Amino acid sequence: xxxxxxRDIAKEEIxxxxxxxxxxxxxxxxxxxxxxxxxxxEPGGYMPNHTNTVEHEQLVLSGEAEIxxxxxxxxxxxxxxxxxxxxxxxWYKNTGRVPFEFLCMIPNQEDRIEIxxxx
Amino acid sequence: xxxxxxRDIAKEEIxxxxxxxxxxxxxxxxxxxxxxxxxxxEPGGYMPNHTNTVEHEQLVLSGEAEIxxxxxxxxxxxxxxxxxxxxxxxWYKNTGRVPFEFLCMIPNQEDRIEIxxxx
Numbered sequence: 001x002x003x004x005x006x007r008d009i010a011k012e013e014i015x016x017x018x019x020x021x022x023x024x025x026x027x028x029x030x031x032x033x034x035x036x037x038x039x040x041x042e043p044g045g046y047m048p049n050h051t052n053t054v055e056h057e058q059l060v061l062s063g064e065a066e067i068x069x070x071x072x073x074x075x076x077x078x079x080x081x082x083x084x085x086x087x088x089x090x091w092y093k094n095t096g097r098v099p100f101e102f103l104c105m106i107p108n109q110e111d112r113i114e115i116x117x118x119x
Numbered sequence: 120x121x122x123x124x125x126r127d128i129a130k131e132e133i134x135x136x137x138x139x140x141x142x143x144x145x146x147x148x149x150x151x152x153x154x155x156x157x158x159x160x161e162p163g164g165y166m167p168n169h170t171n172t173v174e175h176e177q178l179v180l181s182g183e184a185e186i187x188x189x190x191x192x193x194x195x196x197x198x199x200x201x202x203x204x205x206x207x208x209x210w211y212k213n214t215g216r217v218p219f220e221f222l223c224m225i226p227n228q229e230d231r232i233e234i235x236x237x238x
Contacts, residue, residue: 001200001202002191002201002202003186003188003199004187004200005199005200006178006198006199006200007198012193025178025200026176026202031176031202032174032205032209033152033153033225033226034152034153034226036176036178037223055150055152057150057153059144059155059222066139069121069122072121074122076122077126078124079126080122080123080125080130081123081124081128081144081145081155082122083122083150086151093227097165097224103178103222105153105155107151107152107153112202
């Protein structure tokens with residue numbers, strides 16, 4: 001594939017979160033080094049504190065949220081650029097009235113996700 | 120760095136193109152596997168036909184353009200998802216009245232750019 005439209009790509013709900021959905025825009029099968037995904041967290045939704053075995057490179061596309069990374073909390077909105085190192089605990093909470101949407105790229109490596117007890 | 124704002128990041132003009140600018144949002148020095156850049160092509164601007172030694176994963180953020188990839192030409196706009204394999208000739212032309220902006224990720228590998236004679 002060379003070009004596709006985001007609206008044609010299926011969404012799946014992320015059961016570890018609340019009101020959180022993922023679209024795989026370019027998969028590990030389609031590209032040699034990394035995958036491009038979009039996440040959508042509806043108003044009131046969140047992703048609990050967790051670690052991944054791979055890093056995240058992210059761009060906020062719309063909405064606003066609090067993101068916890070390690071011991072810090074950031075307020076982010078459209079055009080915030082976010083880097084989460086591999087293994088660093090992180091969480092997301094939509095703090096606005098519209099969907100919080102962000103792009104998230106990860107390398108084509110095994111990604112083991114661990115949900116942490118404390119939020 | 121964990122979070123930065125796009126507007127705080129320097130733009131550089133791409134001299135191989137016309138009215139084309141690049142921002143490095145997450146550099147190869149900041150992340151282990153791939154870099155995140157934003158390109159801005161002003162109305163009337165373009166990038167000529169060229170090849171890269173690395174693949175591109177792209178998301179159109181705003182505006183509209185024609186993109187040539189190999190022998191095909193695509194009309195793209197906000198939320199178009201674009202994959203350009205390594206070594207495939209490609210070009211961009213802003214066909215709208217506002218800046219054409221897109222995110223472009225590449226792996227942390229040497230990127231040799233070759234501008235081709237024919238557009």
